[in-house]
Amino acid sequence: MPQLRDSGTRAAHDAGATPAAELDGFQRIFGIETEYGVSVTGADRPVDAGQVAMTMFQPVVSRARSTNTYLDNGARLYLDVGSHPEYATAEARDPLDALAQDAAGERIMASLAAEAQKRLRESHGAGAAIHVFKNNVDSAGHAFGCHENYLVRRFVPLETIERQLLPFLITRQLYTGAGRFTSDGFQITQRADFLDEAVSSATTRSRPMVNTRDEPHADPESFRRLHVIIGDSNRSHWATWMKLASTHLVLCVIEEAVRRGVPSGFEDLAFDDPAAANRMVSRWLDADAAEHAESGASPVDALAVQHRYLDAVEAFVRGRHAAVAASLPRTDVDAVLDAWRWALDALGRRDVAALATRVDWAAKYRLAEAMRRRKGGDLPLAQLERMELDYHDVANGRLYASLVAHGQLAEGVSGVVPAGDGDGTCADGCGDVRDGSTTMDALVRRAMHTPPADTRAALRGAFVRRALDAGAQFSCDWTTLVVSAPLRRETTLLDPFHAGETDDYRALMAALQTNR
Amino acid sequence: MPQEFQQTNRTQQEQPQDAQETGVSAQAAAQSQEGFDALDAVLDDIESTLETNAEEYVNSFVQKGGE
Numbered sequence: 001m002p003q004l005r006d007s008g009t010r011a012a013h014d015a016g017a018t019p020a021a022e023l024d025g026f027q028r029i030f031g032i033e034t035e036y037g038v039s040v041t042g043a044d045r046p047v048d049a050g051q052v053a054m055t056m057f058q059p060v061v062s063r064a065r066s067t068n069t070y071l072d073n074g075a076r077l078y079l080d081v082g083s084h085p086e087y088a089t090a091e092a093r094d095p096l097d098a099l100a101q102d103a104a105g106e107r108i109m110a111s112l113a114a115e116a117q118k119r120l121r122e123s124h125g126a127g128a129a130i131h132v133f134k135n136n137v138d139s140a141g142h143a144f145g146c147h148e149n150y151l152v153r154r155f156v157p158l159e160t161i162e163r164q165l166l167p168f169l170i171t172r173q174l175y176t177g178a179g180r181f182t183s184d185g186f187q188i189t190q191r192a193d194f195l196d197e198a199v200s201s202a203t204t205r206s207r208p209m210v211n212t213r214d215e216p217h218a219d220p221e222s223f224r225r226l227h228v229i230i231g232d233s234n235r236s237h238w239a240t241w242m243k244l245a246s247t248h249l250v251l252c253v254i255e256e257a258v259r260r261g262v263p264s265g266f267e268d269l270a271f272d273d274p275a276a277a278n279r280m281v282s283r284w285l286d287a288d289a290a291e292h293a294e295s296g297a298s299p300v301d302a303l304a305v306q307h308r309y310l311d312a313v314e315a316f317v318r319g320r321h322a323a324v325a326a327s328l329p330r331t332d333v334d335a336v337l338d339a340w341r342w343a344l345d346a347l348g349r350r351d352v353a354a355l356a357t358r359v360d361w362a363a364k365y366r367l368a369e370a371m372r373r374r375k376g377g378d379l380p381l382a383q384l385e386r387m388e389l390d391y392h393d394v395a396n397g398r399l400y401a402s403l404v405a406h407g408q409l410a411e412g413v414s415g416v417v418p419a420g421d422g423d424g425t426c427a428d429g430c431g432d433v434r435d436g437s438t439t440m441d442a443l444v445r446r447a448m449h450t451p452p453a454d455t456r457a458a459l460r461g462a463f464v465r466r467a468l469d470a471g472a473q474f475s476c477d478w479t480t481l482v483v484s485a486p487l488r489r490e491t492t493l494l495d496p497f498h499a500g501e502t503d504d505y506r507a508l509m510a511a512l513q514t515n516r
Numbered sequence: 517m518p519q520e521f522q523q524t525n526r527t528q529q530e531q532p533q534d535a536q537e538t539g540v541s542a543q544a545a546a547q548s549q550e551g552f553d554a555l556d557a558v559l560d561d562i563e564s565t566l567e568t569n570a571e572e573y574v575n576s577f578v579q580k581g582g583e
Contacts, residue, residue, distance in 0.1 A: 039577035041569075049579035083579055133577065140578045370555040371566075386570035389577065390562065402561040408554065 018222040022497055026252045026327035029091045029496045030098040030244050031149035034233055035084040036109055037138055042127035052130060053083040055116040070476040072449050072465040074457030075101055084144055085109055090457030091496045094330040095244035097452040099237055104447035106394040113395035134233045135392035136190035143194035146233035150226040156258045164266035168250050168309050169230050170278045171302040175343040176243040178232035179361025181384040188361040190232045192282030217478040218496050235400050238358040241413040245336040249313045265312045303347055310340050357410050364388055412440030458499040466512045
């Protein structure tokens with residue numbers, strides 16, 4: 001019976017020391033946890049969020065006898081507090097892999113919703129439609145999250161991360177914010193009004209920006225898991241990729257500075273009041289307008305802060321290009337820097353039309369302008385909110401797909417380099433990533449049932465696949481795989497960078513084979 | 517008018533990276549700099565959806581916070 005146990009780090013000391021290469025280099029593990037919102041329209045009688053979520057999870061429960069499970073792509077699928085379907089990507093070494101896994105999660109949610117909608121229509125009328133929102137706020141102002149995880153070397157003190165990374169996380173929202181229409185205007189982020197503390201150990205009672213709940217799911221002597229809460233859920237592939245890739249590079253600078261005992265250059269960027277700064281960045285368009293009107297200086301010059309980070313990161317990458325490039329097996333580090341520079345330049349020009357091809361908030365903002373123009377005046381807030389929700393609805397929404405189909409929003413990302421020998425093909429023939437967006441589609445489709453090949457997730461995914469095929473009782477968490485019947489066996493996989501089979505793992509897999 | 521729009525779009529193509537522009541469809545990478553006419557096709561797609569029961573649709577989305 002698959003039951004989740006967050007074993008976390010309990011077996012840490014059994015598994016031996018962390019390989020020096022993992023500590024000395026810049027390689028990282030990335031993960032994204034996305035909570036979805038749910039609703040039903042067009043039903044004969046009301047259906048609340050709890051019912052929708054349970055209907056969606058019926059197949060999961062009948063398979064796993066739990067609303068928590070791991071999938072054969074290595075990801076975790078579960079029902080979170082507040083009836084939020086949640087999907088956590090498998091461990092990825094590259095932002096592109098994390099993006100493909102996250103986008104695969106959208107499709108898995110969409111498919112659960114489509115099945116549930118069929119069942120719901122039998123009981124609640126043929127017009128019932130299930131909406132699954134990849135956003136961060138419901139209509140009553142309840143907020144929920146999209147959390148990023150970064151494996152960070154433990155020799156970096158948490159206070160250093162807080163002080164040197166937080167200004168980056170707050171200001172990167174200029175190009176990673178998902179945007180939100182509110183009764184008092186447009187904000188470029190979904191969540192600024194709901195985040196108060198900079199760093200905290202809890203997420204449900206108070207809402208911090210960076211969470212210290214330190215479960216590295218790796219050797220705790222060597223690593224901590226940085227849990228970033230401040231970000232929005234993105235539909236834009238570019239935005240998801242950029243937020244992971246740019247944050248990775250800033251973390252590389254911070255880690256290397258601590259490693260060598262030299263300044264990072266980010267020491268003086270901390271905001272006195274991070275929550276206030278965050279709200280101000282979210283009102284960037286307003287502040288900008290005010291600034292132009294009064295020629296007064298904006299108290300938080302978010303764009304200038306971003307330029308400071310980018311300049312430092314560019315100089316850093318120039319100095320150790322091979323080592324940093326090696327930390328990103330599929331993403332070209334120069335393409336990240338180019339994309340980052342492009343975004344800051346477009347922001348500097350206030351070029352919303354250019355940004356709208358990649359940045360979620362800009363896509364929405366530009367669309368609202370077009371709607372106003374067509375109507376010849378202001379629109380009721382409800383219509384803007386309706387448009388916005390449609391953009392985030394991965395089940396029945398039409399807007400995102402329409403923007404992509406009409407060339408208004410880029411699907412896929414720029415600057416990926418292929419795995420392996422660099423000739424543009426994946427090892428298992430998934431196609432050439434340079435072909436265009438159809439191949440991004442192929443990457444996402446593949447990620448629905450295929451874990452990243454170069455992390456622990458490869459082992460977990462194969463285990464889940466075989467256990468399901470064998471009809472075996474099994475359970476997982478991030479570091480442990482367990483077969484519970486007929487004979488109990490388990491194995492611990494402490495090193496997330498390690499995709500090689502251990503003796504324990506082979507024995508576990510062999511036992512499943514025998515069960516068949 | 518979708519077809520006219522697509523042509524305009526191609527001539528205005530301007531990409532943030534040239535050599536490294538991989539994985540992005542050329543059309544999607546195009547940036548429309550001119551007004552909002554280019555969005556007409558998108559608005560046509562969604563207009564009827566957006567105008568029906570906007571308020572009911574929005575208000576039906578209520579759940580407790582998560583995280």
